[in-house]
Structure formats: C-alpha cells, structure tokens
Amino acid sequence: MITDSLNDIEGVYSREAELFTAYLVSSPLNEREKKLYNKAMIHFDLKLSNFEKELLKKMMKSNINMATVDAGLAILKPSSLVRRKLFTMLAILEASPNYTSHFFSKEYSWSYYFKLLYVGVRAVCRTIAGVFIVKKIERKCI
Amino acid sequence: MHLNFDYLVVGSGATGAIAAKTLVDKGVQVGLLDIGEEDNVYKDLIPNTDFLSIRKKDTEQHRYFLGDQFEGIPWETTRVGSQLTPPRSFLTRFSEAFFPFDSESFQPLESAAKGGLGGGWGLGSYVFSKLELEAVGLSDYEINASYKEIMDYIGVSGIYDDGGKYGLGSNKKIQPAMKLDVNHQKILKAYQKNKYKLNKNDIYVGQSVLALLTEDKLNRKAVQYRDMGFWSDTNKSAYRSWMTIDELNKKPNFKYHKNCLVTKFEEFDGGVRVFVKRTDTNEIQLYTCKKLILSPGVLGTARIVSRSFDYKKEKLPILCNPYSYMPCINRRQLGKKVDQHQTSFAQLVMYLDDQKNNFDVGVAALFSYRSLLLFKLIKETPLNFADARIIMQFLQSSFTIAGIHHPEKGSDNKFISLTKDKDSYTGDKLVGQYILSEKELFKNKNREKKFKSALTTLGCYPMKTIQTPAGGSIHYGGTLPFSENNELFHVLKNGKLGGTKNIYVADGSGFKYLPAKGVTLTLMANANRVAKNVLKNE
Numbered sequence: 081m082i083t084d085s086l087n088d089i090e091g092v093y094s095r096e097a098e099l100f101t102a103y104l105v106s107s108p109l110n111e112r113e114k115k116l117y118n119k120a121m122i123h124f125d126l127k128l129s130n131f132e133k134e135l136l137k138k139m140m141k142s143n144i145n146m147a148t149v150d151a152g153l154a155i156l157k158p159s160s161l162v163r164r165k166l167f168t169m170l171a172i173l174e175a176s177p178n179y180t181s182h183f184f185s186k187e188y189s190w191s192y193y194f195k196l197l198y199v200g201v202r203a204v205c206r207t208i209a210g211v212f213i214v215k216k217i218e219r220k221c222i
Numbered sequence: 223m224h225l226n227f228d229y230l231v232v233g234s235g236a237t238g239a240i241a242a243k244t245l246v247d248k249g250v251q252v253g254l255l256d257i258g259e260e261d262n263v264y265k266d267l268i269p270n271t272d273f274l275s276i277r278k279k280d281t282e283q284h285r286y287f288l289g290d291q292f293e294g295i296p297w298e299t300t301r302v303g304s305q306l307t308p309p310r311s312f313l314t315r316f317s318e319a320f321f322p323f324d325s326e327s328f329q330p331l332e333s334a335a336k337g338g339l340g341g342g343w344g345l346g347s348y349v350f351s352k353l354e355l356e357a358v359g360l361s362d363y364e365i366n367a368s369y370k371e372i373m374d375y376i377g378v379s380g381i382y383d384d385g386g387k388y389g390l391g392s393n394k395k396i397q398p399a400m401k402l403d404v405n406h407q408k409i410l411k412a413y414q415k416n417k418y419k420l421n422k423n424d425i426y427v428g429q430s431v432l433a434l435l436t437e438d439k440l441n442r443k444a445v446q447y448r449d450m451g452f453w454s455d456t457n458k459s460a461y462r463s464w465m466t467i468d469e470l471n472k473k474p475n476f477k478y479h480k481n482c483l484v485t486k487f488e489e490f491d492g493g494v495r496v497f498v499k500r501t502d503t504n505e506i507q508l509y510t511c512k513k514l515i516l517s518p519g520v521l522g523t524a525r526i527v528s529r530s531f532d533y534k535k536e537k538l539p540i541l542c543n544p545y546s547y548m549p550c551i552n553r554r555q556l557g558k559k560v561d562q563h564q565t566s567f568a569q570l571v572m573y574l575d576d577q578k579n580n581f582d583v584g585v586a587a588l589f590s591y592r593s594l595l596l597f598k599l600i601k602e603t604p605l606n607f608a609d610a611r612i613i614m615q616f617l618q619s620s621f622t623i624a625g626i627h628h629p630e631k632g633s634d635n636k637f638i639s640l641t642k643d644k645d646s647y648t649g650d651k652l653v654g655q656y657i658l659s660e661k662e663l664f665k666n667k668n669r670e671k672k673f674k675s676a677l678t679t680l681g682c683y684p685m686k687t688i689q690t691p692a693g694g695s696i697h698y699g700g701t702l703p704f705s706e707n708n709e710l711f712h713v714l715k716n717g718k719l720g721g722t723k724n725i726y727v728a729d730g731s732g733f734k735y736l737p738a739k740g741v742t743l744t745l746m747a748n749a750n751r752v753a754k755n756v757l758k759n760e
Contacts, residue, residue, distance in 0.1 A: 103608055104607055104608050104611065105608075105611070112281065116284060120292050120295075123291065123292055124292070147606050147608055147609075148606075150606040150607055150608070151605065151606035151609075154603075154604050154605055154606055154607075154610075155604055158604070159297070163607075164297050166607050167295065167297065167597065167601055167607065168292070168295055170597045170600065170607055170611070171288055171294075171295045171595070171597045172284060172288065174287075174595055174596060174597045175283050175284040175287040175288050175595070176281075176283070176284065177277065177278055177279055177280065177281060177283070180277045180278060182611065182615070183595075183596045183597075183611070183615060184274075184277070184560075184615070184618075185558070185559050185560040185615065185616075185618040185619040186559055186615075187557070187558060187559040188557035188558075188616060192557060192616070193557075195612075196612075196613065196616060199609050199612050199613060200609075200613070202609060203605045203606060203609035203610075203613075206606055206609070207604075207605070207606070210606070
C-alpha cells in the first residue's frame with residue numbers, strides 16, 4: 081500500500097516535472113532531471129493550500145495556462161508554493177548539462193531585439209491575464 | 223602548577239590564524255582552540271576545471287550547485303550571504319546552536335568552521351588611511367609594519383591606480399592586478415573617458431586590491447580565471463585562513479584542538495584557566511596557559527568576556543557596516559557572450575571621497591554576475607519564469623553588481639547583550655538591537671544616490687537598490703572599545719583586555735569605527751600587532 085501511494089506521488093511529480101520543463105525551456109525532460117525533481121519534492125514536502133492546489137490544477141491543463149497563472153502569481157503571490165515548484169525545476173534544469181544552453185549567454189544579433197520586444201509584450205499580456213485568473217480562482221476558493 | 227600551554231589562541235578565523243602564526247614563528251609553544259567544522263561532502267566532488275566546462279560536462283554538478291539537500295535553491299528572501307553556496311554552507315553550520323542570537327533588527331553571521339568566516343571572504347584588502355586608523359583607535363606607525371608583513375604573507379594583488387591611495391596606502395610592492403573581464407574593461411574605459419566629471423564629483427575608480435595570487439607563491443598557484451571562486455579553493459590562489467592552520471599543523475610548537483567551544487576564562491596567579499565545552503561529547507574541559515589570546519570574532523569574544531565577568535555589563539556597543547547592493551545593466555555589454563575566463567571576485571572599486579580627506583569614504587565594489595547561476599536572478603523579476611529566463615539570458619553578460627558599504631560609527635541604538643537562556647547550548651544567548659538614526663539613513667541614501675549617478679555615467683544602469691538587513695555586511699566591531707584606561711569591557715591599546723593581566727583580544731572587538739573599506743586586512747594586521755605585544759609581555 082505504502083509503495084503504491086509513493087508510486088502515485090512520484091507519478092504526479094514526474095508529470096509536473098515534464099510539463100514544467102516544456103513550459104520553462106520548451107524541451108522534453110530527461111529521466112535524470114525528472115528523478116531529481118521527484119527527490120526535491122519529496123525532500124521539500126510542500127503542503128499546498130486548497131487555493132494553490134486549484135492553481136496547480138489549472139496550470140497543468142496547458143502551457144498557456146501555466147504561463148498566465150505563473151505571471152499572475154509573480155505579481156500577486158510571488159512566494160506561492162506553486163512558484164516554488166516551478167523555481168525548483170528551473171534550478172534543476174540550469175544545473176544540468178542537458179539544459180545549460182538555455183541559460184548561457186550567447187552572441188546575439190540585432191534582430192534578437194525584436195524577439196525580446198515580443199517576449200516583453202507577451203510577458204505583460206500574460207501578467208494582465210494572470211492577475212485576472214489568479215484572483216478569480218482565489219475568489220472561488222474562499 | 224603545570225600549564226598546558228604558554229599561549230592559547232581562541233578561534234581559527236582571519237585573526238586567530240594570524241595571531242597563532244605570529245606566535246609560532248617566534249618559536250613559542252602555541253595551542254589553538256577551535257570548533258573546526260569542515261566541508262567533508264562537496265570539496266572532492268568539484269572538478270578541477272573551469273565553470274563553463276563544468277556546466278557543459280559534469281552530470282553531478284547539481285550536487286554542489288544546488289546541494290544534496292537542495293539548500294542551494296533559496297526560496298525565502300535571502301539578502302545576506304548569497305556567497306555561502308552549498309560547498310560553503312559548512313561555514314555557518316551549527317552556528318545557530320552554538321552561538322544563539324536573538325534580534326529583530328540585527329542578523330549577524332557567525333562561523334564554527336575551521337578558518338572561520340574567512341572561508342567566504344570576498345578577498346578585498348584595504349589599507350586604512352591615517353585618519354581612519356585614528357578613528358578605529360590604532361596607531362598608524364605600529365599597524366603599517368603589520369600591514370606590510372601580512373600583505374607579503376597572504377599575497378595581495380592590485381595596482382596603484384586612481385583607487386590606489388584608498389586601497390593600498392603606501393604599499394606598492396604587491397603582485398600585479400588580476401586581468402579584468404570584458405565587462406569591467408569597458409567600465410574602466412568609460413571611467414577614463416569621464417574621469418574629469420567623476421573626480422569633480424569625488425568619485426574615483428580603481429582595480430580591486432585582493433588577497434588573490436596572480437603569480438605563484440610557494441605551494442599556492444596563480445589565479446586561473448576559472449570563475450569557481452564561490453565554489454572551491456583548489457589552487458589556493460585565494461587566501462583562506464585554514465591554509466595558515468594547515469601550515470601551522472606541520473610545526474612542532476603548534477597544537478590544534480578541534481571541537482572546542484571556549485565558554486569562559488578565569489585568571490589565577492601566573493596564568494589563565496580556560497573553560498571549554500567539547501562540541502562532540504558535550505564534556506567540560508579545562509585548559510591552562512600563561513597567556514590567552516581571544517579571537518573567535520567580535521560576537522564570540524563578547525560572549526566569552528561577558529560570561530567571564532559574570533554578565534556584569536548589560537549592554538555592549540556593536541558596529542556593523544550598512545550594506546546595500548545595486549544590480550546594474552552595462553549597456554555596452556548587452557547581448558554579448560560572457561568571457562570564458564574571469565573570476566567571481568570584485569574587479570573594480572568605486573570610492574566616494576566627498577570630504578576629500580580619505581575619511582568616511584563610501585565604497586562600491588563591482589562584480590560580474592555569472593557563477594552564482596541565473597535562476598536566482600530570475601526569481602527576483604516580477605515576470606513569469608519562462609519569459610524572465612529568456613530576458614535574463616540575454617542580459618546576463620551585462621549584469622554588474624555594485625556592492626555598497628557605508629562607514630559605521632556606532633550609537634546608543636546599536637548594542638548587544640548576553641542574557642541567560644537555560645535552553646541554549648551554553649546557557650545563555652546574545653540579544654541585540656541595531657537601528658540606524660535618521661541622520662545615518664539620510665547620509666547613506668545620499669551616498670547611494672551619488673554612486674547611482676556615477677554608475678549611470680559609466681553606462682551601468684542600476685535597476686534597483688536592495689538594502690540588506692543589519693548584519694549583512696559581515697563586518698563587526700566595537701564591542702570592547704579601545705581605551706587608554708585599564709577598565710573592564712574595554713581593550714587597551716596594546717590589545718590587552720582591560721582589568722586583566724594575561725588576556726589579550728586579537729579580533730576587531732576594540733575597533734571604535736569601521737571604514738566602508740573591507741576590514742579583514744586590518745583585522746589581520748591588528749592580530750599580528752597584538753601577538754607581537756603578547757610576546758613583549760606588555
């Protein structure tokens with residue numbers, strides 16, 4: 081029984097790790113980093129509130145939801161445990177040779193400024209939508 | 223009565239190590255009492271190569287970059303000790319248990335490690351000016367000889383440029399300055415171009431003077447620009463106090479005692495009894511010596527002295543440099559690739575000498591940001607992590623961190639006090655208060671404003687100013703202020719503890735003023751001076 085429930089938890093964490101990685105660096109997740117995320121989550125043993133569980137549920141539905149909820153939380157509740165999960169995955173990815181290229185500086189061309197402009201505008205839009213969604217879920221949970 | 227030692231030194235940090243070395247070099251029998259925590263987990267894991275190669279190849283890097291217990295993934299708002307990476311976490315291990323401190327306004331760091339907090343020292347080595355030394359309570363004649371001796375021993379590199387008079391004094395015989403990375407080369411070039419304007423505003427910029435070898439010295443190698451300064455000391459190019467302890471351990475007239483927490487002392491005719499609580503067995507042990515040299519750090523000394531004098535004084539003054547930092551964007555480095563070879567240490571230093579007399583000088587040390595990893599910076603942005611990563615990756619090469627130290631004079635609103643606490647390891651705990659006055663806050667803000675303006679002139683745009691909690695600078699002093707009079711809770715000019723015959727203080731407890739320039743070199747020079755006075759039997 082205990083083994084089954086542990087497997088369930090690890091399955092949940094593995095699913096989180098995969099979706100978080102797709103969201104953070106747009107890449108598939110390797111087994112090594114998945115195991116590390118599992119280990120970190122078991123170690124941290126984060127107790128999510130009902131509100132945070134709802135947020136996480138929403139985020140797991142799609143990449144767009146993930147980005148908007150994360151953006152809303154960055155403004156409204158930057159210390160939320162949901163963000164802590166994402167942050168842990170981000171740290172694990174950065175400290176892995178498979179994903180370092182997503183964190184290293186590069187020699188950028190001038191055209192990259194257009195991409196940055198796009199990312200900036202997208203980030204602002206995600207924040208506006210995110211604030212709205214997070215507040216809506218919060219109201220639902222009260 | 224048989225004495226265990228002629229001379230006993232307490233603590234192995236920057237001052238204890240130097241005091242012990244000065245005594246051992248004179249051939250006398252020396253014992254050193256220390257808790258002596260060491261890193262037994264990470265040091266052998268870190269490959270002896272550069273940061274980028276490690277990042278690209280080592281599949282085990284998460285163990286030391288993030289920590290086996292993921293302690294390198296900070297979540298709470300940590301404004302202090304970001305340089306205490308997992309391989310450096312042993313520096314503060316058990317400090318809460320052995321050195322309890324309770325305060326809402328003061329958060330000091332203490333260490334039970336072999337080599338003390340010196341293991342995380344940023345290596346900035348500054349010679350204080352005559353006016354600064356006077357305010358500290360030190361004679362420039364006496365300390366200048368010790369400065370030369372210590373700089374020669376630890377190996378200091380730098381250059382006598384515009385910052386020379388603030389950092390080097392008259393000490394010009396040092397190793398060449400380290401090579402600047404491209405980011406700092408551009409800042410220095412901008413300074414040369416705008417020098418007239420900046421100097422008119424009392425701003426001077428020079429290369430850092432560091433306890434970092436740029437040429438081989440005995441068994442220590444010159445810096446290899448691997449950018450692993452926050453993670454390992456493999457080539458010993460950066461001076462650390464534990465190196466001195468390891469060197470002394472080879473000498474027949476030196477004995478290192480580990481797991482020893484000194485609780486108090488008691489003088490008797492012809493010597494000193496030293497009470498020790500063993501941190502491995504919790505046993506109480508007694509050592510005896512002719513002379514005792516206290517150097518466990520300012521707070522540690524305050525504990526030992528307060529206990530030994532039966533908690534007679536309720537409040538002891540405390541000094542600590544206020545510290546803030548400004549993450550900046552160097553526009554000339556936007557979108558560039560970061561150098562393969564660089565160091566994590568401060569490369570340039572800005573001095574603000576608005577009194578034009580090398581006194582009360584503000585100091586801003588400039589660092590490039592890379593080896594502490596990007597995710598910690600991404601967390602600081604108010605954006606979603608995915609977009610923040612893309613933006614921060616682009617900005618990475620242009621990140622310049624200005625760490626600003628302010629001078630510190632102390633006031634009635636800054637004090638510590640040892641109070642009884644039966645639940646603590648030693649039966650007591652330090653409590654404290656550190657509140658800056660309106661005038662001090664105004665002065666510091668004004669200084670930050672001037673640095674901000676100077677940074678902008680240099681093409682580095684500050685994004686925000688982050689104030690660290692009091693205690694964050696890790697520079698402490700002034701608990702037992704220097705005095706001409708032989709009174710309790712003061713240190714005499716020669717380093718002897720007031721009201722005692724055979725007890726000396728070799729750390730910064732006597733310092734009555736803390737210049738904004740880093741205090742470590744002066745602490746070591748003072749320890750050398752005090753140890754010489756111990757031998758003179760003054």
